[in-house]
Amino acid sequence: MSGPDYGRSFAALRAACPDEWSAYTDHAFVRGLGDGTLPQASFLHYLVQDYVFLVHFARAWSLGVVKAETMAEMKTCARTVDALVNHEMALHVKTCAKAGIEETALFSAKEEVANLAYTRYVIDAGLQGDFLDLMVALAPCCFGYGEIGLRLVGAACNDTPYADWIATYADVDYQQVMVSFGDMLDAAVIRRLGADFKATPRWAQLQGRFTKATELEVGFWDMGLLGA
């Protein structure tokens, strides 16, 4: 199954871990969002955890500003922090408010282990490694949700209660952020590893980080299903 065009680096990373990638993007939780069969309690449980996730995820992207080597890299990272904290999280705040959960409760929600493991893995990739280590650890989250959003919005079921969630990730603004992230990632990879990046020893290590982050996304969906 091919995905949206978010650049060469992402296409190569995704193609090298097909099992992990489909376990993530075609997870039972995702199917339940698409056909509306996901229990509301599971969804709310996930969404509260995802708010906490986005707090730490925004911290990880902020580290990208610190590790950037070009103005284009810095701008993409700064823009993504803005998109996360000022746009994507609005979905969580609005949806939870309708269910009677206030934003202060979201901010102080108890973080589950699968959630904590994921974001701290990403932050550590950036602390221990360089800009590329950080970017490939961030990539599955961003591109995966872009791919899921596009697939679900094109699917038949119109009466899923999760249409707002789907619309957030299928939205042209989110998709545009993904396309520019993909362009920036390609440029960052070529700048550091050269056009033949896939032949470098470094690429195998970066692939390992991407695959691990993809596995941690699967764990996040599992947590969402179990928590309700």
Ligand SMILES: Cc1ncc(CO)c(N)n1
């Ligand atoms: C767990 C997770 N992965 C990716 C995204 C997309 O930003 C999200 N909101 N949550």
